[in-house]
Amino acid sequence: MAQASSVSVAFLGSGGAGVITTGGLLLEAACSAGWYGLLTRSVGPQIRGGEAAAMLRLAAHPLDCHADHFDLLIAVDWLNAQRFALEISLGPHTLVISDPRGGEVPDFVAAAGARVIEIPMKEMTKATPEWRANMIALGAAARLLGMREGVMQELITRRFGAKGTTVVQANLGAAQAGAKAVANLELPVRLPVPQAGPTKRWRITGNEAIGLGAVRGGVRFAAAYPITPASEILEWLAPNLPRVGGVLVQAEDELASINMIIGGSYGGAPALTATSGPGLSLMIEGIGLAAAAEVPIVVVDVMRGGPSTGIPTKSEQADLNIAVYGLHGDAPHIVVAPQSVSDCLFTAQWATYLAEALQVPALVLSDQFLGQAQAAIERPADAAFVGQRLTASEFAVPYQRYALGGTDVSPMAIPGTRGGQYTADGLTHTERGTPTSAATEHRAQLDKRDNKLKRFDYGDHWATLQGRGKVAVLTWGSLTGAAQEAISIARADGLEVRLIAPRLLSPARPEQMAAALAGVQRLLVIEQTHSAQFYRYLRAHYQLPSNTRVLHGAGPLPIRPGDIHRELLAEKAA
Amino acid sequence: MNAELKVAHKASDYKSDIAPIWCPGCGDYHVLLSLTRALAELGLPPEQIAVISGIGCSSRIPAYTNCYGFHGVHGRALPLATGLKVVRPDQTVIVTSGDGDGYSIGGNHFLHACRRNLDLTLIVMDNHIYGMTKGQPSPTTEPDFDTALTPGGSGLRPFNPLVIALASGANFVARAFSGNVSETASIIVDAIRHPGFSFVEVLSPCVTFRPDQKAWKNQVHPAPVAATDDPARAARHLMSDDGFNVGVLYRGDRQPYRPSFGGTTCDLAELEKEFEI
Numbered sequence: 001m002a003q004a005s006s007v008s009v010a011f012l013g014s015g016g017a018g019v020i021t022t023g024g025l026l027l028e029a030a031c032s033a034g035w036y037g038l039l040t041r042s043v044g045p046q047i048r049g050g051e052a053a054a055m056l057r058l059a060a061h062p063l064d065c066h067a068d069h070f071d072l073l074i075a076v077d078w079l080n081a082q083r084f085a086l087e088i089s090l091g092p093h094t095l096v097i098s099d100p101r102g103g104e105v106p107d108f109v110a111a112a113g114a115r116v117i118e119i120p121m122k123e124m125t126k127a128t129p130e131w132r133a134n135m136i137a138l139g140a141a142a143r144l145l146g147m148r149e150g151v152m153q154e155l156i157t158r159r160f161g162a163k164g165t166t167v168v169q170a171n172l173g174a175a176q177a178g179a180k181a182v183a184n185l186e187l188p189v190r191l192p193v194p195q196a197g198p199t200k201r202w203r204i205t206g207n208e209a210i211g212l213g214a215v216r217g218g219v220r221f222a223a224a225y226p227i228t229p230a231s232e233i234l235e236w237l238a239p240n241l242p243r244v245g246g247v248l249v250q251a252e253d254e255l256a257s258i259n260m261i262i263g264g265s266y267g268g269a270p271a272l273t274a275t276s277g278p279g280l281s282l283m284i285e286g287i288g289l290a291a292a293a294e295v296p297i298v299v300v301d302v303m304r305g306g307p308s309t310g311i312p313t314k315s316e317q318a319d320l321n322i323a324v325y326g327l328h329g330d331a332p333h334i335v336v337a338p339q340s341v342s343d344c345l346f347t348a349q350w351a352t353y354l355a356e357a358l359q360v361p362a363l364v365l366s367d368q369f370l371g372q373a374q375a376a377i378e379r380p381a382d383a384a385f386v387g388q389r390l391t392a393s394e395f396a397v398p399y400q401r402y403a404l405g406g407t408d409v410s411p412m413a414i415p416g417t418r419g420g421q422y423t424a425d426g427l428t429h430t431e432r433g434t435p436t437s438a439a440t441e442h443r444a445q446l447d448k449r450d451n452k453l454k455r456f457d458y459g460d461h462w463a464t465l466q467g468r469g470k471v472a473v474l475t476w477g478s479l480t481g482a483a484q485e486a487i488s489i490a491r492a493d494g495l496e497v498r499l500i501a502p503r504l505l506s507p508a509r510p511e512q513m514a515a516a517l518a519g520v521q522r523l524l525v526i527e528q529t530h531s532a533q534f535y536r537y538l539r540a541h542y543q544l545p546s547n548t549r550v551l552h553g554a555g556p557l558p559i560r561p562g563d564i565h566r567e568l569l570a571e572k573a574a
Numbered sequence: 575m576n577a578e579l580k581v582a583h584k585a586s587d588y589k590s591d592i593a594p595i596w597c598p599g600c601g602d603y604h605v606l607l608s609l610t611r612a613l614a615e616l617g618l619p620p621e622q623i624a625v626i627s628g629i630g631c632s633s634r635i636p637a638y639t640n641c642y643g644f645h646g647v648h649g650r651a652l653p654l655a656t657g658l659k660v661v662r663p664d665q666t667v668i669v670t671s672g673d674g675d676g677y678s679i680g681g682n683h684f685l686h687a688c689r690r691n692l693d694l695t696l697i698v699m700d701n702h703i704y705g706m707t708k709g710q711p712s713p714t715t716e717p718d719f720d721t722a723l724t725p726g727g728s729g730l731r732p733f734n735p736l737v738i739a740l741a742s743g744a745n746f747v748a749r750a751f752s753g754n755v756s757e758t759a760s761i762i763v764d765a766i767r768h769p770g771f772s773f774v775e776v777l778s779p780c781v782t783f784r785p786d787q788k789a790w791k792n793q794v795h796p797a798p799v800a801a802t803d804d805p806a807r808a809a810r811h812l813m814s815d816d817g818f819n820v821g822v823l824y825r826g827d828r829q830p831y832r833p834s835f836g837g838t839t840c841d842l843a844e845l846e847k848e849f850e851i
Contacts, residue, residue: 264657433637
């Protein structure tokens with residue numbers, strides 16, 4: 001049995017079979033045992049029924065992406081499982097556990113040449129009606145991963161204790177039966193024994209991390225309209241904002257939520273809303289108002305498959321164009337993108353800081369993969385970025401809210417401040433805020449809004465830069481983890497590859513990007529869009545090496561480390 | 575009695591030095607005057623007041639006052655005001671809108687602002703027409719009113735905003751006529767003082783695209799019944815009146831919406847405990 005750097009497990013079943021719960025419980029158990037992990041789910045659009053899969057990867061080190069193949073697949077049943085053929089990639093080494101009464105084993109399992117073992121989970125629950133098949137699956141998986149029995153016992157007691165001893169005993173019994181059923185089986189790979197770290201680890205989703213990061217950055221007001229896959233950000237903020245003196249209100253639609261946060265921020269409270277593509281489309285006019293009236297706001301877009309309603313439950317990176325270019329008129333604003341679950345915290349915090357410092361809308365482009373993935377990570381380091389708005393308390397008469405000069409960030413009077421009364425306006429305005437249609441004043445204010453963003457020092461956080469090779473990977477957002485993993489595999493092959501992953505997408509950083517690309521002879525651009533939006537964006541703003549290739553593909557199928565590694569091998573051969 | 579306070583506030587204290595650019599004879603001049611008179615009577619410091627608007631002739635008012643103001647995008651004044659009032663309950667927040675801005679493009683926000691019942695005052699200057707875009711029919715335009723966009727009329731029945739406000743939960747409903755400045759000012763004072771969401775519809779003639787509305791000054795009359803606290807009764811009167819009854823029509827006693835900010839402020843480190851393994 002080989003020592004593996006990570007092990008990947010998938011649970012499959014029809015909706016309501018409880019496989020998502022099983023995935024969560026196994027991650028929790030693995031975390032208590034000291035491993036790191038990443039858990040994602042793939043579900044159909046139905047709330048109940050349909051198909052569901054929990055995909056879990058465990059390792060002795062933090063993980064930011066899934067592996068190329070699964071080592072273990074447990075199917076509680078095979079109903080609609082064929083739909084996962086591409087998402088759950090199997091190989092000849094994969095151990096598949098199937099219920100003989102769970103329906104026909106789908107073609108993709110046989111095609112992979114995987115080893116299929118039957119465990120009669122349904123039969124067992126018939127014999128002992130208080131058992132659940134998903135708990136049998138949990139016990140089997142824990143045993144195959146080499147988890148101590150005590151870990152599972154503690155977990156089940158902790159999670160089900162509130163429901164009484166009978167429930168705890170039933171679930172323990174089911175898990176033990178599952179473990180017993182696989183007692184004679186072994187996975188071809190095994191994880192190294194986990195090491196408990198000196199610091200407390202966290203189990204958190206990207207959406208929760210966005211919420212916490214925003215609060216750390218100073219957000220105290222949120223307006224919410226529900227949308228998949230962003231609602232969890234708002235649902236985390238709803239009970240937690242009041243704990244720090246803030247508040248969340250539910251809006252009647254996204255037109256309202258964006259304007260509510262503009263009103264709240266105008267009133268002095270750093271403000272945020274979160275949405276996904278269709279909601280972002282509705283908010284765009286409001287974001288332009290915030291740009292023109294210079295009101296700081298944070299808008300999180302958890303991207304899903306588009307256009308239109310698209311695939312609400314699955315990931316894509318195709319909102320890049322609308323986020324960067326979607327506003328009418330010339331409306332400079334910030335666009336940032338987190339690169340991992342852990343980085344969701346930092347990036348949301350930084351976005352809040354930038355919005356407040358620059359009195360500008362800041363868009364955070366997360367995606368369904370990051371947002372709904374649950375990761376066991378090291379506690380993210382504290383960052384010093386807390387929103388500090390330049391406010392005015394003493395005024396010349398009349399007060400010039402949009403005064404030119406200096407950094408072009410002009411002091412903002414907060415309602416209630418005597419002598420600072422002004423009217424914020426989406427109309428082109430003078431320095432005082434009075435509407436005007438004069439060419440000179442229009443240009444002066446456009447320059448002001450442009451300059452304040454261009455002249456700001458964004459520091460090293462604008463991008464993640466790693467390695468020094470003549471071959472470079474240029475990617476963004478949630479693909480950064482897969483790129484890093486591919487690069488480390490390539491390094492083991494003797495190919496040194498540089499990583500450039502901009503966290504700041506707008507405004508562009510031409511000088512910094514030129515420095516990052518210095519000496520790069522061959523460039524591989526990687527992105528999850530159908531139309532290569534990121535590549536076109538890069539071409540518009542940066543000088544790329546003449547030898548540049550693009551690996552791009554629409555969601556929801558993620559680009560895996562192996563896909564990138566194959567492209568890198570081609571670069572090596574070239 | 576404090577005589578000093580009484581003389582301290584004049585309508586002009588609440589006016590900015592920016593000259594309005596409405597058409598001569600527009601009803602909105604009188605609404606501005608009524609609003610500033612009302613603010614003077616309330617005696618609030620101008621920096622404690624915010625006047626919020628969307629787009630349209632009526633929405634120009636914020637910049638003509640000496641208060642804090644926000645001239646936002648078309649139809650979204652109520653959400654702007656909602657965000658401001660939620661985070662700044664200490665501010666007196668007034669929304670100025672028109673029949674296109676408030677009832678058509680902003681119609682959904684109108685329903686939900688009534689329902690939410692924050693302590694806001696909405697003043698809609700209703701002239702049954704889109705003035706700023708030069709004369710298209712609004713939700714309160716008569717079906718046979720001929721316009722370039724709807725030759726021969728829209729054929730659509732106008733709706734009754736006051737009844738909609740009642741059905742949606744507004745806590746104070748009144749109709750005023752811009753030409754009656756003192757009366758309108760006094761209704762606005764009442765509306766601002768009344769807790770919760772107050773809605774004042776002001777019939778404000780558009781002399782350019784609706785010269786027929788010059789006759790309104792002869793058509794308006796005091797509502798024949800006193801204000802009620804029964805929304806069903808108020809709605810029945812409104813459904814059957816001629817549309818020219820002016821005065822306070824409904825005063826409710828619903829508790830205003832006050833979202834909870836929580837009692838105490840905990841350390842940020844407390845928030846992360848739930849994530850610790």
